[in-house]
Amino acid sequence: MRAYILPAAMVLALASAAWPAVIGRMDYDGQSPFSTRQMNAIIGFQTETGLSSESLAAGLNKLLAELNRAGCFLAGLELEYSPDSTQAKVKITNGIIPTAGNIIITGNSYLGQNYLESQLSVRPKGTLSEGQILSDIAALSLIYADNGFPHARIAVGDFSLSGSRLDYSYQIVEGPRANIDKIRFSGNVQTKEYALLRLSGLAPGVVFNRKNIEKGRARLIKSGLFRTVSEPVLTAGDRAGSENLLIALEEGRYNNIFGALGYNRDQTRQNGWLTGSLDMAFSNLGGAGRRAKISWQRLRQENSRLSAEFSTPWIFSLNLGLTATVSHRIEDSTYTQSSGRLMADLPAGEHFTAGVGAEAVRVVPGSAQFIGRNIKYNSLWSLEADYRDGSVSPRGFWSKLEIEYGRKRYYDPSVQLTVSRVKLDASQVRDIFKRQALSAAAHLRAVISSEKPVPRPDQFSMGGAASLRGYWEEQFIANQLAWGNLEYRYSPDRRLELFPFYDLGYYYDPERGLRGYRSGYGAGFRMDTALGWVSLVYGLGRGDGWGQGKVHISLNSDF
Template sequence: MRIRVIRVLLSVFFLWTCALWADESPVIRIGTVELVGCSLEEVSVREALDLRTGTALDEARIQMGMDRVLGYYEERGYPFAAVALSHVALEGDRARLGFEIEEGPRVTIGALEVRGNAITKPEVILRELRIRTGEQYDQRRIDRGMRHLVRLRFLERVHPPELRYDPDKETVALIVAVKEAQAHRANAVVGYVPGVGTTEGFFTGLVDVSLGNLAGTGRKVQARWERRDPQASEIFLAYEEPWAFGFPVDAGGTFGQKQRTSYTETAASCFLDFPITERFTGRLSLGWEQAIPDSAGSWMMPRSASWVGGLTLRYDGTDGWENPTRGIRLSGSADVGLTKNSATEHFVPSETGVDRRRYGLNVEYFRSLRRRQVFFIGLHGAAVDSPERVLPLSEKLWLGGAHSLRGYREEQFGGIRIGWTNVEYRLLLGPESRVFLFLDGGYCFDRRMGAEEEGATEVETFRIGYGFGVRVRSRMGIIGMDYGLGRGDGWMEGKVHVGVENRF
């Protein structure tokens, strides 16, 4: 918050004179502008004031000019500066303006204080300000630091800063009051996929625990287990260290293992997240992946081991995390992998050394329609570029389920290129609650092995899903339910996903 004092002294005589003049001449223009009390570079102060000779005299223009002058002073160590319009004199159709500037003391930052933090360590919050004691006061840097604090997930609210002035030392203490958020989450989801024909229905499940502010240090730890169908399960572990090596970058690592119908995939990676701008971030990653087919998969795919390096760029221009009402989110990724394939007892790969590339693009747009009504559309796409005629199952991209194409089983469609769109009409019930209708569309392109003389065949799949969902805040946490219908489904044959997310 900027500490500003604006004093505008306009005499009753001046107002009466201008009123009489307006009857004879509808336009009064600015003549000369006088500055008193200015010790800084006067040319720069006049540029900030921006009241040029010959422009129409306008109260709003004067107020904005004075505000810019105060901003100019605040950026140069004068947070208590004041500007007053001391006199206005009419000379024909021109007005001579006089401004008096009280600069006040030029101060430095003497102390940094945090209030309201019960869990988070003060130094964790203060380092995000990126301001040090002894520096000259600069409102631009303070505003930038406050925006950094607002984007921390473990802070629910950041109040405007306060200043405490020490006249003996000519310093100010910058005091920041915050309200901490419940940064830890435990998410449990149970889904049911009804049977089709002679195939029995089955349950799916997810348990996801995330600690977003471990011991008040800002460190993040995540552990997730997921069961997508009777033959598919997954575990995932992640750790993230903020401000690694004393710089505003986050370093971390992940480990995961996927059990699928015909193979087991193990992956480990390390990454480095870095800021580009306040809303634009990047990630560099390096990982190792291994896929081992089981007895059934050994007929269809080789053993493989890969080193993968990647770059991801993200932009978040929305107005919130949970229920955005406006703005756009963008992300794009590119990975390069060097893979070594090994033959199994029943399968010989067409390529032993493979250079694979993966690309991804995601766009999410939020627009407020009316009060508590939001339109959302998401566009997503991914592709794998490989010299292999048929891509192994472990390298394919998968589509279907609660996080992509709703109304279909998790990872129901696999291919080398996928794309999907999610369209929602949302009615917001609270900061974390909403009901919505959705319409999803998905596309999948794949090359599959045909008969020996035919080679690979190309398969394209288009699908549409639709349904409704709800997210409600309760004492148990955020309860969510999605009901989706796919092609050919009756009203009682939809896919149901029910979840509870508890924060602590």
């Protein structure tokens, strides 16, 4: 898509053939949107040092260009010298900023005159500048590209000044309307061609539409399967009026291992113990965007968690994603919990995804017999909004609401209860300066149950690297939780990210009389090494001295 601007011819007349060596004084005559001081600065004239004749010629060209940019499209300059050639006077003609007069659009046949005029930012009798005209040319080009004319050319000309009113026209060459005959991809080694079409949402055999193509590229980026996705390029098709679309991309590494190691201790023991986690993720299975993940965690000495997950972005020809998860959890001598869930996701607009599913959770009491044996069946509902850009360090807004509603049945004695759980997460990352960004996140958790007090398997936890930093993992367990995270991120190098942080959390468990606020602060860094991304965070909680903080070390490595 190309746009051209053809300004009216403007002549700089120089009244003297003999150039003086140095000019010691500059005067200006005529109307100008700039003050004398501003024009001297544009030309480069200083009273103390004067200005050479060679520099004056270049300076006058700069002044004429600035007058054009300010909206004086028909401005002209004439130069006169004093008899002793030490003073110069610049006479400015048509140096006023005109208002817009009649704006004529010619050459358009597919799009109507009234519609095109309504898309212009300049209105008759309104202000006028070069920037506004260039902006309108770009707007007209995009409108034609959105309607199947990617090669339309827009030019501006026929300037006519009447008093302070400037008439001009846009001359349009629409060109042929393009049809996308074939969509080709390059750089895909593992990903199948049909999977790329499904992921992008693009299809051949349709009229060219710029917005749809840009959305398709954004979907490929957000899939997380590719390191880079280049701007689509049009090439000549096999038939007259047809075009081929080429999208070049670079695949990422689809197998990922994440390991973390920490040190934990509670207040009742002198010695602590090592905690850890291991995640193995396999993306783009079969070249069709399917994913599998296995996770193991040990947060406390007697606790462990194991889960496995499989997801596919679509089922057969349906635009419906499916995720299946099974998990097993051991909580010391209190209980053992096993669960299985199935979740279906359906796009609900450009940035939204809705989900519905079902889950079964079984709890078996441990040796302590604090919790009775029970089974719970949940219906699952979710709504996700994603406005992030899909980069390695995403920028933009993201939010997700998850609701669980379930019926729980105890075996001995036989009792049935209702349990509802709500989770809300939101985050915003925005660049504030070069290599600097601000990240803010908010999280809410709540459980509503007819069982009093609410047992531990139904409650939520807070504390640790993934929530409230500066505290032990899952240090706070309650019916209602809320926490926020604020980070200032600085990247002196693309392989290094530094971030101080501040976290604030709230917990409330009315049946057990627990309620309070906690804050944490500290700093960390994330560095790309030969082993992968290594992260280290040091956080301080309430009452902690500088040497009493919590340390989290993690490794994220591709293989």
